[in-house]
Amino acid sequence: MRSTNPLADVVIIGGGIIGLAIAYQVARRSDLRVVLLDKGNGVGEGSTGASSAVLRHRYSFDEMVALARDGVDAYREWPAFTGLTHPRAVFEAAGVLWMPGDDGDWASVEHRRMQSLGVPSEVLDDRALAKRFPAFSPCRHAPDVQTGIEHGCEGGSKHLFESTGGFIDPVAAAEDLVEASLREGVDVRYGANVAQVRQLAGRMAGVTLNDGTAIDAPCVVNAAGPWCNDIFRMLEIECPWTLAPTRIQVLYLDRPPELIGAIPVSIDMVGGVYFRLQNRGQQLVVGSTLSSDEREQVANPDEFDRFVDAEFSRSRLHALHHRLPALPYKGSVRGYCGLYTINREDVHPIVGRTPVEGFLVAIGFSGHGFKLAPAVGSLIAQSITGQRLDFDTAVSPAFLSFDRQPLALSDKSVLA
Ligand SMILES: Cc1cc2nc3c(=O)[nH]c(=O)nc-3n(C[C@H](O)[C@H](O)[C@H](O)COP(=O)(O)OP(=O)(O)OC[C@H]3O[C@@H](n4cnc5c(N)ncnc54)[C@H](O)[C@@H]3O)c2cc1C
Known part of the structure; x- marks a missing residue:
């Protein structure tokens, strides 16, 4: 798809984890001229910088x-994937613990499903939990x-442990x-x-920056995260999906x-929290898994509380205290906010x-984009170059395609 007299073959709008993964995945398998554009002053000013990863x-x-x-395979093998001998990021092999509570056979059913999909997992009963993660109720x-009033806590459910999950510094x-x-x-x-995205006769023509710099290219990728709707507006095309920052x-x-022992990445479906360690185990990062905490749409991604x-x-x-009793149940805690871009149709x-020749999108990632980025980069790079490489995904591009029907889901939270 090399054009005749371009300044670029592929322009990627957005240098968060998604745009970067796409740029790298295209470049590592082709000699296409790739330009990645980001309006921020440096890496991580969008959703990526706030990610729990x-x-x-x-x-x-x-x-x-x-x-x-x-995606996680690429992070686990980060030096091999990036080709960097001493990358800054190190995969933290903490494992991921799911605590479904009173949900019948959930852990066993999911364990069998994970096994069938090549994801190592275990079912832990309360004894195994206490042995491995003594801080947990x-x-x-x-x-x-x-x-915050306490009840008589009772165990007796089964928990799912993904042994090859973890986290990384985003x-x-x-x-x-x-x-x-x-x-x-x-x-x-x-x-x-990027102030303008240009098309000519239904095909991509390139982009123009707000300082007037024009970059002609037959292929443009919208990886603008919470700003993705701006790009559709520039193109004057209607996006059929509701993408809500x-x-x-x-x-x-x-x-x-007092918080003793190993602390895995934890998803407490009973209490509606997830948490993991950061700063070499000195702190905990805590987020919500409740859809009620994913409702505050912002009008302008540049300005929010x-x-x-x-x-x-x-x-x-x-x-948190209910799950990790060594932590205080009240007190002042610090925090920050970031933006999910939620596809309100099916999360x-x-x-x-897209229907515009040469215009591709990688948008609407809610709380999933970090882990998916290497695989999303692979999907887009395969589509642009037709080439396959190590670390590629074999998932069909139809699954997340622009023209698909919304997926049917009962739960539209980040755990969907
Ligand atoms: C609080 C929080 C916790 C999360 N936790 C997890 C997690 O645990 N695991 C997980 O997998 N995912 C998680 N996510 C989701 C994940 O972080 C995002 O899905 C991912 O970072 C999205 O990356 P992106 O590159 O699409 O967007 P961004 O990082 O927002 O990048 C988009 C970029 O586009 C640029 N841009 C926008 N408009 C223009 C323009 N006109 N011209 C040039 N550049 C432009 C912006 O400057 C920005 O840098 C979390 C997200 C948040 C907010």
């Missing part, structure tokens, strides 16, 4: 499990997160992809604000010495070609 596998749809598996009953990983992309010849430009709150707190609400802190702290991303 949890690398888990379990999703409702098998295709999502496969995309997550292929096995309680299967939902805490009263309004008052900004360090993005910086690694900048370095790897530069090495592969990508023209990476931060401080480059949505304010998401995250807490962090210091790890007290970055402080956490007192009510959010209070209720999430109650839930799954939109990836691939």
Whole structure:
């Protein structure tokens, strides 16, 4: 798809983890001239910088499990994937613990499904949980997160443990992809604000920056995260998907010495929280898994409240204390906010070609984009170049395609 007299063959709008993964995946398999443009001053000013970068596998749809598996494989083998001998980011092999509470056979059913999809997992009973993760309460009953009043905790449910999941530092990983992309010849430009996307007779023609710089290209990728709707507006095309930039709150707190033993990445479906360690185990990052905490749409992704609400802190702290009793059930905690871009139709991303020749999208990632990025880069790069390479995903591009029907789902939270 090399054009006759272009400044670029492929322009990628957005240098978050998705745009970077696409740039790197295209460049490492082709000699196409790739230009990556980002309006920020550096890496991580969008959703990527706020990401908890949890690398888990379990999703409702098998295709999502496969995309997550292929993405997490790349993070697990980060030096081999990036070709960097000493990358900044290091995969933290903490494992991922799912605590479904009173949900019958959920853990066993999901364990069998994970096994069939090549994701190692185990079912833990309360004894195994206590041995491996002594800080955890096995309680299967939902805490009263309004008052924090304690109930008589009771175990007795089964828990699912993904042994090959974990987490990674999101900004360090993005910086690694900048370095790897530069090495592969990508023209990476931060401080480059795309003001116009041009098409001619239904085909991509290129982009123009707000300083007037024009870059002609037959292929443009919208990887603008929460700003993705701006790009559709520039093209004057209607996007059939409702992609909502949505304010998401995250807490962090210091790890007290009483919190003993290993702490995996944890998804407490009973209390509606997820958490993981950060800062070499000195702190916990805590987020919500409740769809009620994914409702605050922001009108302008450049301006939103970055402080956490007192009510959010209070209720999430109650839930956290219920699961990790060594933590206080109340007190002041710090936090920050970032943006999910939620596809309101079915909370799954939109990836691939559009009806405009040469215009591709990788958008609507909710709380999933970090782990999926290497696989999404692979899908787009396969579509643009027709080439396959190591670390590629074999998931069909139809699964997340622009022209698909919305997927049928009962739960539209980040756990979907
Ligand atoms: C609080 C929080 C926690 C999360 N936790 C997880 C997790 O645990 N696991 C997981 O897998 N995912 C998680 N996610 C989701 C994941 O972080 C995102 O899906 C992912 O970072 C999206 O990356 P992106 O590149 O699409 O968007 P972004 O990182 O927002 O990048 C888009 C870029 O486009 C640029 N841009 C926009 N408009 C223009 C323009 N006109 N010209 C030039 N550049 C432009 C912006 O500057 C920006 O840098 C989390 C997200 C948040 C907010």
